Amino acid sequence: MTAIFVASSTAAFAGPVEVPPPPPPVYVEPEACALAFDCFYGGVEFGFGDGYVDETTAVVGANVVSRTLTFDGEAYGAFAGYNIQNGSTVFGGEVRYLHVNLADASGAFEIDSVLDIRGRVGLASSDALMIYGAAGWSTASAMGAASFDMTGFNYGVGVEYNINESLFLGADVTGRQVEGSNGGFDYDAVLNTATLRAGFRF
Secondary structure, three states, X not given: OHHHHHHHHHHHHHOOOOOOOOOOOOOOOOOOOOOOOOOEEEEEEEEEEEEEEEEEEEEXXXXXXXXXXXXXXXXXXXXXXXXXXXXXXXXXXEEEEEEEEEXXXXXXXXXXXXXXXXXXXXXXXXXXXXXXXXXXXXXXXXXXXXEEEEEEEXXXXXXXXXXXXXXXXXXXXXXXXXXXXXXXXXXXXEEEEEEEEXXXXX
16 A cells, blocks of 8 residues: 555656657758759740741742842740650750841841740750750741741750759750741741750759
8 A cells, every 4th residue: 555655656746747849840852853854944045046038929820939038137035845854865845935036138028036846855965964956846927018927847956054953054056947928929938046045944
């Protein structure tokens, strides 16, 4: 009886047992990409464009080139896309819009903007560097006697360098062959751009 009383008294005077607080949560920042190039990306670009256009008209049922006009000027815009990386191979799709000021010296022809939708296939030589080729479809907004659209295909090459997991710099060279009709004339144009790029992966 005495032993039970002593044990009970000792437990009563000991007070509540202190439980240490749980450790604070540890925040782990998610990686921008599962692999170096495997994710969404977007950015801006600025550069230069040039090319030429053949203006033709129908004469007794035959297409005759009436003149060839050359043009050049600045180009700038934005791009967005998604890459999938398998080992050192990178492939994906991209949409790009460029505002261009490409006009011939006489002012008879001008291209105001171009939209590119293209696929890309690249080779990543490391987690920092990728070289790619691209091809796809293009449409350009042009001005002759009136405004009209030209459509065709594009092809190009480029390089991207990762500054860190999110930021990258790059360079792109793209050629396009587009055509359209306006005011009784047919236009076949070659439009080239060379741009420097800066973007983010996310």
